[in-house]
Amino acid sequence: MKRAEIKSDIAWSAPDRVMIHGYNLCDEIVGKVDFGQMTFLQIFARMPKDDNELRMFNAVMVILVEHGITPSSLSTRLTYCGAPESVQAAVAAGLLGLGSVFVGSLDQAARMLQTAIPDPSSPGDLKAKALEIVDDYMQRKAIIPGIGHPFHKPIDPRTVALFNVAKETGYYGPFADLITLIGQTAEKRTGKVLPVNVTAAMAAVVSQMGIDHRVCRGLAVAARAVGLVGHIIEESRQPMAGEIYMRLEHEASQHLAPKD
Amino acid sequence: MKRAEIKSDIAWSAPDRVMIHGYNLCDEIVGKVDFGQMTFLQIFARMPKDDNELRMFNAVMVILVEHGITPSSLSTRLTYCGAPESVQAAVAAGLLGLGSVFVGSLDQAARMLQTAIPDPSSPGDLKAKALEIVDDYMQRKAIIPGIGHPFHKPIDPRTVALFNVAKETGYYGPFADLITLIGQTAEKRTGKVLPVNVTAAMAAVVSQMGIDHRVCRGLAVAARAVGLVGHIIEESRQPMAGEIYMRLEHEASQHLAPKD
Amino acid sequence: MKRAEIKSDIAWSAPDRVMIHGYNLCDEIVGKVDFGQMTFLQIFARMPKDDNELRMFNAVMVILVEHGITPSSLSTRLTYCGAPESVQAAVAAGLLGLGSVFVGSLDQAARMLQTAIPDPSSPGDLKAKALEIVDDYMQRKAIIPGIGHPFHKPIDPRTVALFNVAKETGYYGPFADLITLIGQTAEKRTGKVLPVNVTAAMAAVVSQMGIDHRVCRGLAVAARAVGLVGHIIEESRQPMAGEIYMRLEHEASQHLAPKD
Amino acid sequence: MKRAEIKSDIAWSAPDRVMIHGYNLCDEIVGKVDFGQMTFLQIFARMPKDDNELRMFNAVMVILVEHGITPSSLSTRLTYCGAPESVQAAVAAGLLGLGSVFVGSLDQAARMLQTAIPDPSSPGDLKAKALEIVDDYMQRKAIIPGIGHPFHKPIDPRTVALFNVAKETGYYGPFADLITLIGQTAEKRTGKVLPVNVTAAMAAVVSQMGIDHRVCRGLAVAARAVGLVGHIIEESRQPMAGEIYMRLEHEASQHLAPKD
Incomplete structure (x- = not known):
């Protein structure tokens, strides 16, 4: 079978340099580009063409960040309760519910x-x-x-x-x-x-904005990851997962208890 | 067992309003706050106190977004190749490797x-x-x-x-x-x-900046989620996962083939 | 909004007893039922009706366990390399690729x-x-x-x-x-x-066997979880993820290096 | 940097044959080996040495399968409610909570x-x-x-x-x-x-049994994957996730509603 190329155009590094989508991370990005611009750059492989495009993009992203207590944020909190050493796993668990029904x-x-x-x-x-x-x-x-x-x-x-x-x-x-x-x-x-x-x-x-519909779920997933980190930080200080577990375990199984 | 509170201070909605960390999403956030500020708000439950704090925060976040072809971005690309209908799962798979060794x-x-x-x-x-x-x-x-x-x-x-x-x-x-x-x-x-x-x-x-060390992994996970979406978009246009699979399957198992 | 029932028929416990799908775990399952039968019970909420049904079920399950070096097992190994403290996350990462294309x-x-x-x-x-x-x-x-x-x-x-x-x-x-x-x-x-x-x-x-097509992916996911644990154990003794990472990072980005 | 080996001893295939841990899948496993034996083989790279070892192993595995409504099974059900097309993601979400606290x-x-x-x-x-x-x-x-x-x-x-x-x-x-x-x-x-x-x-x-403590979490994860598939099948017929979401969203945020 012929050998295909393994090639990514996103990033390249030398000891003294990191290039991302053609920009020098140290000289052109850090301290000069904000997180919204960087997100735009990483997803569209180019900088926003003007302030209007960036502002519109930011407006969409900020709406996607936080949707309160949802199946997704509950899943994150319940996962954190069992594996507090793995913040990444708790975020991942919440993202997994962003499927056909919600996002x-x-x-x-x-x-x-x-x-x-x-x-x-x-x-x-x-x-x-x-x-x-x-x-x-x-x-x-x-x-x-x-x-x-x-x-x-x-x-x-x-x-x-x-x-x-x-x-x-x-x-x-x-x-x-x-x-x-x-x-x-x-x-x-x-x-x-x-x-x-x-x-x-x-x-x-x-x-x-010319964004392909196939890219939309990616925008939502990126923004919601931010949202879920917020839920983990709150859960670490003011937990609800343990209480949810205890209430629901009882309620869900009590009908199976022998009547006597 | 006494019933504990189930309480989140992050968001609240009415039919005509969504409040996030005390801000009115429609009046005070959309179009006024960028994705970097919103990320700050969601994680620290307050707005940045000035431009310096926001700029410093943005500088950290943009560095965390993209690290090239890593075990994490490879895992995302390999997952996307098997489940292209689940962008969220491909991001999640990449986040899961952000554990004790890397992040x-x-x-x-x-x-x-x-x-x-x-x-x-x-x-x-x-x-x-x-x-x-x-x-x-x-x-x-x-x-x-x-x-x-x-x-x-x-x-x-x-x-x-x-x-x-x-x-x-x-x-x-x-x-x-x-x-x-x-x-x-x-x-x-x-x-x-x-x-x-x-x-x-x-x-x-x-x-x-006064950020607790326990919050650090959350920052990294949020930023890297953005990075992984970029890898999925590239993989959808210029795939490498199939080639990686074929090469490695062959190389890894050839020593088991009967010699004759 | 009317309050719906939260009800599971799977399990119930008392201090001296655990009931699973109507069977007493301690008296009727442990030491009497093997992992194949238990898997059947958990998925179909009943025991196999005879040896033929159990043998057929086992034959399907054993085929699903191991498929060599695949995108899924690679994702598991790459995740383990970054988060060796989270075996569950490495298995999860591998399962996430069992989507529309493969399973x-x-x-x-x-x-x-x-x-x-x-x-x-x-x-x-x-x-x-x-x-x-x-x-x-x-x-x-x-x-x-x-x-x-x-x-x-x-x-x-x-x-x-x-x-x-x-x-x-x-x-x-x-x-x-x-x-x-x-x-x-x-x-x-x-x-x-x-x-x-x-x-x-x-x-x-x-x-x-009368198994609904919607249940099939569940069988595959359960069996493959076993397979992925095998890959983690091998990876912990004889790792390949680090080498994969180094080779691919170099190959994927070298075309971006300045020619001079 | 010297090129390291990429080598797995688990499986090898030819067009007419699949070998797993040295056994011919078609001639020696399918129809002859049950799911418990196959799980043992995949994890320990050898068959159980006798009926006693197999029976002891099965006894441990069957106990690990099902633990009722837990943070883990709740996370699986909540994920399934948002992404019913991705059974593998719902299982993965449940596994992610099997961290330092529970398993x-x-x-x-x-x-x-x-x-x-x-x-x-x-x-x-x-x-x-x-x-x-x-x-x-x-x-x-x-x-x-x-x-x-x-x-x-x-x-x-x-x-x-x-x-x-x-x-x-x-x-x-x-x-x-x-x-x-x-x-x-x-x-x-x-x-x-x-x-x-x-x-x-x-x-x-x-x-x-001589099983290294580092392998234990793997056993638990494999068995629990089976358990979580059972929860998904029940959730698909008798859902609780939607009701959980609605109740908790209300309860968690009502204290933020303006008093008037």
């Missing part, structure tokens, strides 16, 4: 939008596209990714905030228009309150 | 410094402390965490860069002095070239 | 067979079904799960071994017939050598 | 015993050793690994069951005597009820 809706929404508008410079008839998408999902009895929220309604305030930044930075465009039309159409068709939730808003914005 | 030296170095200087406002006789530490490790034939580097020598250029930022921001103090003295003492005692490596430099800086 | 083909093959034969007591016209399946996959230019093998050809010897056990234990039936017909049809249609590989053979056998 | 006590107990009796053929004065060990832990105010249980008291019934198998198979020896003496001494010294718990009993038995 998956972000890349699904982005894929839906990017499929509907392959070229945002000629977006086409957005009303017709919204109608077609809503029809398609309703026929398949599927949930439209990013439409509706059990709690943040009738409006998801994060959508408003994110779209405001998008307007200020020039990333409010056909993708945001399309998702808004999809939400309105879905509300009309179903008679239900179906806000464009923050996931859909992020999907619209990253699509406008 | 552990950061918290070990920070603990060593924080134990030697419990109160940096009265650091004591640093020369004597450096001597005592070097003696202690040499007697135990243990490696001093953060001292020496197989490749970046005689000077680790990242240490120079980080200490320059520390000087500019006011975080160059007794911890940096102590680690420098430890390096010099170790060189004299052993006759070897033993630079203060970037891990020790980061340990000195975060100690001067 | 996924087992549940895909089982689903294909179980969809084609919803009731094995009246399997229908298997030739017609094989033809229809092969046509469907060829039209979609998709790979038929479990058909063909890059190395074990023209026959996968594990398929022969497993089907022999199936014949001896009464689990060779319409599912095995169907997968054999699918393989033959695919060979005729494509003119390629396409053996029924061990994955397809396992899929046929577990389908005949 | 760690098994290898700690085994190390304690193996350090105290380096050569079981001349075990020395066990009473004196028990006294010395108890004194040492009491002086350091440390918990003796495997001694005492919050729930299974005054006797851990699993210890009785396991020691009975050990007596029948010839693995009840100086390690079991020593741990029993340690328990008795600790009870006398503290005046507390301190049974030899199942962890200590397993540690004594595996030490008598």
